[in-house]
Amino acid sequence: MSVMLNTVVTAFSIIEKMAEVGTPVGVSELARLLDVRKPLVFRHLRTLRELGYVAQDPTTEKYSLTPRLFHIGHAIADRIDFLSAARRVMPELAAAARLSVSVSRIEEQGVRVLDILEFRSTIEISTPPGSLFDFFTSAQGKVAMAFLPDLLATQIGSSATIHTAQGRDIDAATLREELAQVRTQGWAMSAQEVLTGVNALAAPIFDGTGVLTGTLAIIGSTQDLPSDPPAMLIEALVSASQKLSEQLGHRKGEAK
Template sequence: MTDLIDPPATPKASVDAHPPSGIQSLRAAFQVIEEMAALGEPIGVTDLAKALGMPKTRTFRYLRTLKALGYVSQDPATERYRLTLRLFHLGQAVADSTRLLTEARAAMVQLRRDTGQTVTLSSVEPEGMRVLDIVRAHSPVQIVTRPGALLAFHSSAQGRVALAFGPARLWTAVRGKPLKRWTPHTNTDLKVLEAEVEATRRRGWATAPEQTLVGVNALAAPIFGAGRDLIATITVAGSLQHVPAEPPAALVASVLQAARRISENLGCTEYPA
């Protein structure tokens, strides 16, 4: 089991004393951002370099990179630089995710208690559904999905919900490449998937029996924000014995109730699904 033991940590002093060039660049870039944020107004290269105690050519290099990445803009008339709203949007996304996790946790625990099954919370990304949190069932057999896993749209209940209630652009990730076959039962027919997504839109929930793991099914429902936009899904997952391909009405009702409760806590006054 020695392969499971972490290697000894490098002493912090040596890391700080001689950081790799990549870390130095990253640190300097954040120093540029933090200084500009603290200033709160456009600034020229010379003044920024002086404030940072950094060579002007190096400061300009970082500004140019940040501009190319969309974090900094330059006024063509004054040649001064300012931060764009991209950082604000990133901060807002982090805040939204934190609130989502906070609001969802109690509902996830209750849903696990009601159903006895593993419950997951997933957010929508351009390439699939990112698992944010898991409340595992008290069972000797565990679903192996972990927080951080990215689930494909076509082969997950979460993904089918996203395609049904999310923006149309999500279909780009599905139609842009062949659909991967994860198990012998995974659907790779686009027409069949479109029909399944339409059925999901009508009934407000989706399943994906044996689409990602043999013998395992999931039942997912959408979570909406204050603007009635899809922001996440809540899912129960378990063996086909406990989460059958045609789930019982009581199980569907429990998942929808949890999704509606989280949505309301996030400001959705009228649950669309």
């Protein structure tokens, strides 16, 4: 085992032991419990403190874990719960639409695809889990800005023109009008704006507090998913997104 791996193992051993003890603990006690040298434990605790994972009481000089680890664990658990709920809805939507379906979460820099259920077709949809779509050209991003006013203000602000990563210029006023329509109708369309020959139709997913927590999307070729989508596809997508939102505790009409 390399020195780097040994360092990681020691750091996690310290964290796990502190969680097991459950009360503030000193360097000497941790070293004894872990059967490692005191200077080694001290160096790791100092690094963990600088990173915000442990705190030191200035009076007793003992260390305790901070809520930072809790927040990380909570974020992971939340994502797993979200995905579990999404995966119960996605097969039904894919079967009804006869198109690929993806679920995404909103991040600071864009909308991240968490999972995709591919429907066999002549065109392969190359948007694997982990893909990050921008806010301005993707259907998922438009949904995010339409239902998150603070995000809209941050991304557009007072700009008159938006320069996209794809080298396109978008009129901000026109985009605002489109986003207002997205919020009213409850879905967004992206016609070959991300991938040539591929269209996407996305709808919002809300959590139990009525806040947008993700997006559900149908993806297909321009032949299978026209830029003017049929009512049947829109209804199937919106119905599935509402069903998923309900599973997350949302009640219709509570969107913020």
